[in-house]
Amino acid sequence: MNSGSLINLAWRSAWNRRFTLALTICSIALSTFMLLGVERVRTDLRSSFSSAVSGTDLIVGARTGSVQLMLYAVFHIGAATNNIRWTSIQAIERMRGVDWVVPLSLGDSHQGFPVLGTAQAYFEHFRYGEQQSLLLHHGHRFSDLYEAVIGAEVADQLGYRIGQRIALAHGTGDVSLIGDHSDKPFTVVGILARTGTPVDCTVHISLESMEAIHVDWMAGAPLPGMHISAEEARKMDLQPKSVTAAMVGLHNRASVFSVQRQVNNFSSEPLMSILPGVALDELWDVVGAGERALLLMSALIALVSMAGLMSVVLAGLNERRRELAVLRAVGASAYQILLLLTLEGTLLTITGMTLGITALSGCILVLAPWLQAAFGLTLHLTAPASMQAWMLCALLLSGWLASLLPGWRAYHLSLADGLSPRI
Numbered sequence: 001m002n003s004g005s006l007i008n009l010a011w012r013s014a015w016n017r018r019f020t021l022a023l024t025i026c027s028i029a030l031s032t033f034m035l036l037g038v039e040r041v042r043t044d045l046r047s048s049f050s051s052a053v054s055g056t057d058l059i060v061g062a063r064t065g066s067v068q069l070m071l072y073a074v075f076h077i078g079a080a081t082n083n084i085r086w087t088s089i090q091a092i093e094r095m096r097g098v099d100w101v102v103p104l105s106l107g108d109s110h111q112g113f114p115v116l117g118t119a120q121a122y123f124e125h126f127r128y129g130e131q132q133s134l135l136l137h138h139g140h141r142f143s144d145l146y147e148a149v150i151g152a153e154v155a156d157q158l159g160y161r162i163g164q165r166i167a168l169a170h171g172t173g174d175v176s177l178i179g180d181h182s183d184k185p186f187t188v189v190g191i192l193a194r195t196g197t198p199v200d201c202t203v204h205i206s207l208e209s210m211e212a213i214h215v216d217w218m219a220g221a222p223l224p225g226m227h228i229s230a231e232e233a234r235k236m237d238l239q240p241k242s243v244t245a246a247m248v249g250l251h252n253r254a255s256v257f258s259v260q261r262q263v264n265n266f267s268s269e270p271l272m273s274i275l276p277g278v279a280l281d282e283l284w285d286v287v288g289a290g291e292r293a294l295l296l297m298s299a300l301i302a303l304v305s306m307a308g309l310m311s312v313v314l315a316g317l318n319e320r321r322r323e324l325a326v327l328r329a330v331g332a333s334a335y336q337i338l339l340l341l342t343l344e345g346t347l348l349t350i351t352g353m354t355l356g357i358t359a360l361s362g363c364i365l366v367l368a369p370w371l372q373a374a375f376g377l378t379l380h381l382t383a384p385a386s387m388q389a390w391m392l393c394a395l396l397l398s399g400w401l402a403s404l405l406p407g408w409r410a411y412h413l414s415l416a417d418g419l420s421p422r423i
Contacts, residue, residue, distance in 0.1 A: 011347070017235025019036045021202050021348060027304075028399065031359050034298040035391050036172040036384070040364070042295065043387075044379050048129060049284055052197045052369065053247070053276050055127025057256050060092060060263055061245040065417060067286065073104060073245040076114035080106070083242035087095045088269055092248065095262055097255035103243040105210045107131050108168050108181070117166050117210030118242075123251055128197045129378055131259045139190035144170070145209055145234055149190035153200035164188040168203070181213040184230040190313050208238040248273070307402070345403020349396055 034247075034375070053059075053074050061069045062082035071077045086103075093101045102125055102344065105117035123134050123141055139162045142149050150160060167182040194200055214231040216226045228236075250256060256275065263273040361381060368379045385391060 013348055023338040024348055025352040028349055031301045032353045032356025034301050036388055038294045039299045039388050048378055052128055054131055056276055057250045058248040058249040058260060058273045060248055060271055060273045063272045066274045067283050069274055071285055075332050080244045081247045083244055085242050086240050095259055097250050097259050099251045100249045104245045105207055106244045108170055110166055110168050110203045113201050113203055119205045119207055128195050135193040137191050138194040142206055145212055146186045147189045149204040150188055151192050151200040151202045152194035155191045160188055172266040182191050184213045204367055209242045211238040211240050233280055308416035341404045346400050349399025
């Protein structure tokens, strides 16, 4: 019996049990889908996470840890150890190699969402993902002193629309224990398109607006007996005296370490600058433990699928004793019987893997735009990376090993055992 006949026989035998084996194929396809899908999401999620701020060369803040600076400057979590003087921002702008500087001022909130005071340059230079710029879904950028541009998540959760009047609160959190700025209300004039980054959960105002709501405050508290109205604040000098942090863009990325060294050695006040990509990788090492749990879960699903393949072949082996005995009687050797069953298991595994890969590719093509819009996760339909290729090889090897035990069992079945009638 040659190899071609053996393959044809394995296919016909499997086809006769197609309804039972279809369940096994679906199980293998699901495990392939989960394994490769989780790995693809893990890889692209890390890539999206690392590019939450992709167009910025340096982030500058008061001296602290790089992860802490990244947390409050980009993710608006936590608080700065100190502010940066405005004169220092101006000095950084004049440094050789610096193209642009976007100051960031934090510390206030609106119903739990952080408020970011910044300049118009923020909308021009901020990039995320694959160098994507911020887009307005509705409205326009702030231009008046008491205008605000909100992120997509703020608009969705609070039900805000263009023209909505909002009041900001001092400090972070859902409830301000110090006080609010309800005497200086803002009007929502723009809603940003969803990015899947912290921008979605942020209320954006100008630096001058941030100064205006604090003109009658000092040391984080309102001045007793002093009140400056919204209109009176318009007439005051609202040039900021300090900011929380700044994003810096360079003319040439080759000068990044030179500029970083200048900032870190700044003589007027202690500053530090970090490379966003490096700091985000450090942050991912802290918060990315869940990816390994997902990978382990997928591996367990694959193990269950292979166990299902083994159990199906073993369960059907008792019913196929007569079939196998007839094959032995017409000249098939015990080795060929072993090869037949392992070949069937391998074919089932390849079929299931092909189905799983096809399903995953289709899902990426269909769901990628929605995932980008809803979660900011950019999935790429690419050839399997090295990790995914190893997973496919491991899955194929597992399918072959799962079919080896039933084949070995059939190898030891005697000819008489299969041909003798059962009593």
